[in-house]
Amino acid sequence: MPRVDVDLRFLLLPSSKGCTLEKAEGECNGKYLRYYYDSIDKKCKRFLWTGCLGNGNRFFDYNMKHSVLCSDCLIFSISSDKCHLTPDEGHGSSFNFAVYYDSTKDQCSPFIYKGEGGNANRFENEAECMRNCSPNTAHAKTKPWYACLLKRTEGGCNGNCVKYYYDSRDEKCKEFIWTGCFGNGNRFHDYNSCNSTCSGVKGKNSVTVTRVFSRLCDFVNDKYST
Structure with a gap:
């Protein structure tokens, strides 16, 4: 049987079980150096793949020489911990809308971030939040990401922050300048986060609002009303 390495990038989403599978050498006679993720020791380790069969816990390299990385499993194991942190508004004088993952409800909820400090949750x-934290993100990924259809919005402050948005007409992520406050859910820290969340979403840009931002008015009224 010929040796075939399948592109396993789809297994590297936070909901993937690929990182938790046991090492599988396969059933051929070859000896090919690969890496697997040991979920008990939380380390990437070498093993010899025989050249056929096996499972999704098999990677070309540990670091950044190839597109399929065992280090992505390390990132998964670290990033999954942040999703259990309580929301932290930080400190400062800013008034920025953000969302955090509520692990007790498996949903992302809004809060106000003051601009400095805080934590990784x-x-x-909402799309970025659910993609990183929800155990059901593989199922949610099949649903339309309404945030990806929102028009680019620069916000209402005077900052000059480089962010990325998804242009659903051209079906690609693009760079734009965010002013530092307000805006909408079609805003990402970097290109990869934008692309992994929105890639494949089609349609004209609309003003559809995501579920989390439809709850934002109620949140602000409850927290800041006199």
Whole structure:
């Protein structure tokens, strides 16, 4: 049987079980150096793949020489911990809308971030939050990402922050300048986050609002009303 390495990038989403599978050498006679993720020791380790069969816990390299990385499993194991942190508004004088993952409800909820400090359980939009934290993100990924259809919005402050948005007409992520406050859910920290969340979403740009931002008015009224 010929040796075939399948592109396993789809297994590297936070919901993937690929990182938790046991090492599998395969059933041929070859000896090919690969890496697998040991979920008990939380380390990437070498093993010899025989050249056929096996499972999704098999990677070309540990670091950045190839597109399929065992280090992505390390990132998964670290990033999954942040999703259990309580929301932290930080400190400062800013008034930025953000979302955090509520592990007790498996949903992302809004809160106000003051601009400095805080913790890693903070995302710019619901799609990015769910993709990183929800155990059901593989199922959710098949649903339309309404945030990806929102028009680019620069916000209402005076900052000059480089962010990325998804242009659903051209079906690609593009760079834009965010002013530092307000805006909408179609805003990502970097290109990869934008692309992995929105890639494949089609349609004209619309003004559809995501579920989390439809709850934002109620949140602000409850927290800041006199």
